[in-house]
Amino acid sequence: SNEQLVRSIEVVDVFELVETTLQSMHTAYNRKFLLTGEGPIYANTDLEQLRQLLFILLDNARKYSEKEIKTTLLENELGTKISIMDYGNGIPKKDLEHIYNRFYRVDEDRNRKTGGTGLGMAIAKDIATRISVELTIESVVGFGTTVHIFIPKDQILSNF
Numbered sequence: 001s002n003e004q005l006v007r008s009i010e011v012v013d014v015f016e017l018v019e020t021t022l023q024s025m026h027t028a029y030n031r032k033f034l035l036t037g038e039g040p041i042y043a044n045t046d047l048e049q050l051r052q053l054l055f056i057l058l059d060n061a062r063k064y065s066e067k068e069i070k071t072t073l074l075e076n077e078l079g080t081k082i083s084i085m086d087y088g089n090g091i092p093k094k095d096l097e098h099i100y101n102r103f104y105r106v107d108e109d110r111n112r113k114t115g116g117t118g119l120g121m122a123i124a125k126d127i128a129t130r131i132s133v134e135l136t137i138e139s140v141v142g143f144g145t146t147v148h149i150f151i152p153k154d155q156i157l158s159n160f
């Protein structure tokens with residue numbers, strides 16, 4: 001659709017965006033979402049796309065874990081990193097490379113109860129490409145998963 005071609009770049013306070021997104025997740029699901037980091041962090045980005053990306057990743061974090069979800073914002077001379085960490089089941093190594101594929105879900109039996117189509121991460125990857133941020137996943141089975149969104153410094157209106 002045309003909508004996908006429309007870019008609307010504006011100055012966004014990434015810290016505030018993360019904060020308000022966590023707040024609405026907390027309101028919707030009554031789960032504990034913690035935030036570490038300092039704002040404001042201004043970036044030239046697409047507010048709605050970045051918000052949707054955060055939603056997909058936070059939604060997975062709460063769907064596939066039961067404890068609190070920790071989000072960290074880290075700024076350095078290379079850019080800004082948003083890390084979303086859950087203490088869920090984790091994703092087996094063999095599945096990690098497929099996680100961005102459409103309709104791919106890990107361990108059908110385990111996930112049946114949570115529902116879902118397996119489209120979330122494919123959309124997340126598309127958004128990341130479109131707004132030029134880097135998406136990386138670290139996961140340890142039995143410990144949890146951390147997904148990083150890295151916003152390179154050329155998009156940051158920075159103090160560095």
Ligand code: ATP
Pocket residue numbers: 060061064065086088089090091099104105106107111115116117118119120121122145
């Ligand atoms: P939806 O289309 O509703 O997002 P989904 O959550 O199954 O459905 P994806 O977001 O694409 O789809 O995720 C694909 C699979 O990756 C999930 O089914 C799940 O097995 C695994 N997964 C994703 N995020 C996590 C996470 N934080 N912890 C554990 N497993 C995860």
